[in-house]
Amino acid sequence: MRYADAGYNLEIDLTRGNIEKVESDPRDTELYLGGLGTNAKIMWDRVPPEIDAFAPENVLIFSAGLLCGTPALSANRTMVTSISPQTKLFQYSMMGGFWSPELKFAGYDKVIMRGKAPNLVYIWINNDKVEIRDASHLHGKGAVETQELIKAELNEPKAQVAAIGLAGENRVFFASIEQARSSCSRGGLGAVMGSKNVKAIAVRGTKNINLARPAEFMKLMEEVKRYTIWRNENPIPNYMPILAGLGSPQEMKHDDEKWHTENFSWGNSRTRRRGFWNKDIAEDWKKTMATMQNRLISCFNCPNKCGATLTPPGQPTYMMKCFTKLTYTMAAYSDLAFGLSIAQKATEYGIDGYSGPQVMAFGLELLEAGILSEADFAGMPEDNDGKFYWLLDRIVRREGIGDILADGTYWAAERIGKGAHAFAHNNIRKHEQLPLKLGTMDPIYYLLYCCNEKATVTQIEGNFPQAPFATQEEKDAFVSDWFQCPSERIKEVVRKWSFKGEYAGPYYPTPELCSEIVDWQERMHYVDDCVGMCAGMSSFPLKPPYHLFNYPQIISAASGIEMDTDELVKVTKRVRNLVRANNIIRGLRRVDEVPPEDHWNKRFPELEKELLDTYYKYKGWNNDGVPTKELLHELNLDYVAEDFEKRGIYSET
Ligand code: MTE
Ligand code: MTE
Ligand code: SF4
Numbered sequence: 001m002r003y004a005d006a007g008y009n010l011e012i013d014l015t016r017g018n019i020e021k022v023e024s025d026p027r028d029t030e031l032y033l034g035g036l037g038t039n040a041k042i043m044w045d046r047v048p049p050e051i052d053a054f055a056p057e058n059v060l061i062f063s064a065g066l067l068c069g070t071p072a073l074s075a076n077r078t079m080v081t082s083i084s085p086q087t088k089l090f091q092y093s094m095m096g097g098f099w100s101p102e103l104k105f106a107g108y109d110k111v112i113m114r115g116k117a118p119n120l121v122y123i124w125i126n127n128d129k130v131e132i133r134d135a136s137h138l139h140g141k142g143a144v145e146t147q148e149l150i151k152a153e154l155n156e157p158k159a160q161v162a163a164i165g166l167a168g169e170n171r172v173f174f175a176s177i178e179q180a181r182s183s184c185s186r187g188g189l190g191a192v193m194g195s196k197n198v199k200a201i202a203v204r205g206t207k208n209i210n211l212a213r214p215a216e217f218m219k220l221m222e223e224v225k226r227y228t229i230w231r232n233e234n235p236i237p238n239y240m241p242i243l244a245g246l247g248s249p250q251e252m253k254h255d256d257e258k259w260h261t262e263n264f265s266w267g268n269s270r271t272r273r274r275g276f277w278n279k280d281i282a283e284d285w286k287k288t289m290a291t292m293q294n295r296l297i298s299c300f301n302c303p304n305k306c307g308a309t310l311t312p313p314g315q316p317t318y319m320m321k322c323f324t325k326l327t328y329t330m331a332a333y334s335d336l337a338f339g340l341s342i343a344q345k346a347t348e349y350g351i352d353g354y355s356g357p358q359v360m361a362f363g364l365e366l367l368e369a370g371i372l373s374e375a376d377f378a379g380m381p382e383d384n385d386g387k388f389y390w391l392l393d394r395i396v397r398r399e400g401i402g403d404i405l406a407d408g409t410y411w412a413a414e415r416i417g418k419g420a421h422a423f424a425h426n427n428i429r430k431h432e433q434l435p436l437k438l439g440t441m442d443p444i445y446y447l448l449y450c451c452n453e454k455a456t457v458t459q460i461e462g463n464f465p466q467a468p469f470a471t472q473e474e475k476d477a478f479v480s481d482w483f484q485c486p487s488e489r490i491k492e493v494v495r496k497w498s499f500k501g502e503y504a505g506p507y508y509p510t511p512e513l514c515s516e517i518v519d520w521q522e523r524m525h526y527v528d529d530c531v532g533m534c535a536g537m538s539s540f541p542l543k544p545p546y547h548l549f550n551y552p553q554i555i556s557a558a559s560g561i562e563m564d565t566d567e568l569v570k571v572t573k574r575v576r577n578l579v580r581a582n583n584i585i586r587g588l589r590r591v592d593e594v595p596p597e598d599h600w601n602k603r604f605p606e607l608e609k610e611l612l613d614t615y616y617k618y619k620g621w622n623n624d625g626v627p628t629k630e631l632l633h634e635l636n637l638d639y640v641a642e643d644f645e646k647r648g649i650y651s652e653t
Contacts, residue, residue, distance in 0.1 A: 003212035004066050004559035005029050006109045010130060012123065014196050015056060015115030019130050024109060030561050031636060033530035034066035034109060036092050037575040039081035040582060042112060043090060044640070049585045053085040053188070054171060054195040056116040062103070062162070062201060063111075065532015069104025069209040070217070070558050073224055073545075074537040076101055076300035078162070078179075079529055083586075084187040085173045086355075086408050087429045090582035092454060093189050095162070096299035096534055097182030099203065102160040106205025117197035120169070122150060125203040126159075135199040140166050142348030143178035143190075144318055150202050163200035164190045165350030167396040171195055172406040174355035174432075178347060181297050181307040181319040185352040186456050187431065188408075212560030220554050227545045228303055228537070236542050238474055243466070246544065247304035247536040251325045252296055255286045257336075260323065266330045268361035269426040269435035285336040292340055299534065306536060312341040316348075323434070323458075324353030330435065331357030332388045342388055349396040354456075355408060355432040360391040362409045362423055363401065371418045376401040408432065426596050429455040429588075433596060441506050441600040446608060447518045447615050450593040451625075453579045462521045462539045463547075464490070468497040468504075484547035486520055486565075489513065506604055511614035519618060526572040527551055574635040577627045581640045585647060590616075590625045626650070 011020045024038070032038045039061045051057045060082045067075035078100040084091035103111070106127050113123075120135040138146050143165035150161050160180065167175035168190035175190030176183050184190070211217050228246060235244035240259060242249040258277035265272055292312050296305035297319065307321035320343060328346070329339030346356055364387060366372040378400075380390045394402025404412045409424035409432055426433050428449060434457060444464065445457070452460045463484065469475045472495075479491045493513055496503040509517065524539035524547075531551075538546035546554070552563040580588075593612065616623060620631030626649055632641040644650055 001210055002026065003210045004070055004555075005034065006064075006069070006104050006107050006209065008108050009110040009112055010108050010125065012111065012113045012132070013115045014113055014117040014121070014132070014198065017117075017132055019132065021108070021128075021130075029066065029559065031571070032575055032578070033527075033555070033571055035063050035077070035079040035532050036081065036526070036529035036579070037571070038110070039063050039079055039092065040090070040575060040578045042110075043081060043582055044578060046114075047083065049587070051083065053083040053088065053192055056196070057114065058083050058192065058195075060113045060189070060192050060196060060198075061110055062099075064100035064104050064109050065528075065530060066555065067558055068100040068532035070211060071221055071301070072531075072533070072554065072558065073221060073228065074299065074302040074304070074534040075532050076302065077529070077532040077534060078103075078184065079532070080177060080184045080189050082189055082192045084189070084431075085171070085191050086188045086411070087431050087455060089429060089586050089588060090453070090579060091187035091189060092529065092579070093177075093184045093186050094529065095177065095179055095182035095184040096302075097160070097180035098300045099160045099162050099179050099182075100532055101300045102203045102205050104205065104209050105207050106203050107207050111201060113196055113198065116195065120197050120199050122163075122200040122202060123198065124154065125201070125205075126156070127205055127207065138199050139169070141199075142166075143168070143176070143350035144316070144348055146200050147179070150200055154202060156202070156204050159202045159204040161200050161202040163350075164193050164198075165348050165396070167191070167349045167351045167406075168194035169199070170396060170398045170406070172351060172396060172398070173408045173411065174352040174359065176350045176352050178350055181309075181321070182299065183347070183353075186354065186454065188352075190350050211558055213557045217554070217557035220550060220557060223550070224545045224554075225303070231543060231545060232303070236478070238469060239465070239542070243541065246541050247306040248534075248540060249322050250306065251322050252293070252306065252308035252320065255289060256282065257285060257326065260326050261330065263436075263438075264323075264326070264330060265435040265437045266333055268331070268365045268423065269358055269433075269437065270365075272437060281335075288336045288340065292337075302534060302537070304536060310340055310344070312337070312344050315341060315344045318344045318347045327353050327357045327435070328388065331361040332384060334385055334388075338385045338388075342385075342392065345389070346392060349392065351392075351396065354434060356392070356395075357388075358426060358432045358435060359395065359405050359409055359412070360388050362412070363391055363405050365423050366416065366420055369423070371416060371420050371423070372401065425598055428595060429592055431455040433457065433599075437598060438600050440602045441604055441608065443506050443509065443511070443514045443607070443611055444517055446595065446611055447514055448521070449595040449599065450612065451518070451615065453576075453583060459535075460522055460525050462535065463524055463542060463544070464517050464521060465494065465542060468499055469494070470499070482543065483549070484543055486548050487516065490517055490520065493517070506607060511607075511611045512618070514611060515615040515618035518615065522576060523569060523572045524548070526575050527568065530571075530575060531555065570635070574637060577632065577635055577637060578640065580627060581637070581644075584626055584649060585643065588625070590623070593625060624652070
């Protein structure tokens with residue numbers, strides 16, 4: 001009997017219309033856990049680097065994590081994996097909500113799609129009955145609208161549906177996949193789904209998932225629950241309110257936007273507006289939120305409520321969370337009412353709320369700079385907000401200038417030429433970053449930005465504080481009950497770390513200590529992304545209920561896999577290196593591991609070099625960022641080393 005795992009994947013050949021239920025190898029679960037880990041293995045085995053994102057041979061995987069479908073609190077992430085049209089690298093993107101537990105209840109861990117359907121279709125998974133159904137009537141329908149239409153057509157209000165909008169159908173490089181209160185947003189996997197002619201995947205399941213040691217598991221969950229309640233009642237003192245509790249950043253609960261509006265950049269990620277926030281704006285935005293917000297909402301089996309449903313006047317209801325609350329407002333130098341209204345349309349179209357607004361502001365900046373002409377924008381309204389609505393429509397339809405902008409800032413700049421690349425200034429690995437331009441280089445964030453396989457810092461930051469505490473009392477108090485922290489050295493950093501003097505950045509923490517801290521943060525994310533846990537209960541906040549010391553027992557009690565902290569660390573190292581290997585064969589090297597040039601105003605080239613050198617060494621990678629043969633052997637990844645060898649990757653340097 002399989003425990004925690006359903007033990008079966010659905011293999012769908014869209015070209016031939018063939019569906020198979022295939023038993024998965026339990027040894028793979030031991031080695032890679034599930035979710036991102038086993039997805040990375042399948043991508044490695046099946047998608048060679050010559051395959052383009054939109055080629056039928058590319059594979060698109062929707063995967064539940066190992067703990068999804070068990071009673072583990074907040075285990076609800078669906079990991080979607082493929083090749084990104086934007087970065088041309090291995091992409092994983094995830095959504096919470098309700099989809100992956102439902103897939104497990106239907107009896108599957110993954111839906112693995114290859115090929116391309118001849119016409120637009122949707123997949124309907126109803127326990128053992130799985131069909132590919134015609135979706136021609138859903139052409140052009142919104143990503144949220146489609147979910148409701150499919151549920152109605154199936155007469156299955158309890159089905160969970162993940163869908164793309166027009167942007168995905170038209171292969172916009174930053175198209176998302178939307179589901180209930182969640183979104184699989186970054187890297188354009190909605191476009192890959194569109195390229196396969198799959199409009200949606202609906203699932204309904206009524207089976208059970210087995211637990212290896214149920215009584216022990218439930219006891220562990222009681223502890224997680226008790227701590228979660230305590231932690232929610234005890235936010236971290238003297239810390240940003242949106243990050244002081246559990247969950248993803250609590251944007252829907254908080255009205256005070258001084259921090260984001262004054263520290264993040266406006267327009268095409270250019271301008272910081274110190275002193276922007278004032279009493280009038282505070283009142284106006286509070287009123288907007290009160291008018292539009294219906295209620296706070298949660299994901300499957302989670303005690304937090306990070307999202308909200310919103311109804312802008314005269315528009316349908318949609319869900320919103322985290323920093324997407326402000327991305328449209330700030331890109332357009334507008335107000336919150338505009339931002340929340342256009343976000344509704346953008347969610348229906350299915351585009352990423354981080355890349356989308358920046359791409360639009362980038363287009364307008366090129367017009368102002370004379371690189372694009374008035375003729376390119378013929379028909380665009382005069383008013384500022386109108387311009388963004390107009391651009392959004394052009395982009396998702398790939399009409400006129402929208403067709404170029406739909407490729408994202410990097411590829412658009414490539415097509416436009418004339419110096420446009422200087423305006424695509426906020427990218428890592430050709431992928432738009434959070435609109436942030438800061439002062440002095442931060443060594444921890446330097447590594448997080450450079451070396452994150454997904455080129456999205458929100459997916460990797462977390463358990464370590466973002467800034468020093470102001471007083472020694474605060475530092476000592478923070479460390480005093482920090483049982484989640486895996487090392488005394490890291491605790492010592494928090495005790496010493498200061499805004500000024502010997503223990504201030506950028507030279508403190510030292511490169512060795514930064515490597516250790518970043519490695520820990522990454523490790524937590526990799527566990528979450530394999531077991532399907534929401535980072536908001538684990539890798540993202542300070543002092544979370546899930547950590548390296550209770551995870552092994554939880555995973556073991558659920559799955560029966562023998563596990564202690566050392567073994568868990570080894571598994572995450574294996575998965576982290578396998579994900580990287582998928583990128584290494586696609587050409588990723590040290591030269592690509594750079595932050596946007598203007599991310600920090602004050603840079604320290606020698607220190608930055610040392611940081612990367614030290615981190616690579618810490619990771620067991622060579623000086624070009626390639627995992628060494630010895631490391632790969634230690635991690636049972638000899639097959640990766642052999643492949644690197646065959647491709648001549650080791651002899652390059
Ligand atoms: N959980 C995992 N496992 N991995 C992640 O990267 N990101 C967090 C949170 N949970 C994240 C995660 C962040 S920053 C946000 S805003 C929400 O997921 C996004 O929720 P959604 O995917 O349900 O839309
Ligand atoms: N895009 C859409 N359409 N909807 C969203 O809710 N959330 C943003 C961003 N883009 C969001 C979005 C947030 S808060 C995060 S952290 C990332 O997407 C999550 O990226 P992922 O879904 O690729 O993991
Ligand atoms: Fe969803 Fe927030 Fe719970 Fe995470 S912590 S599962 S984002 S409600």
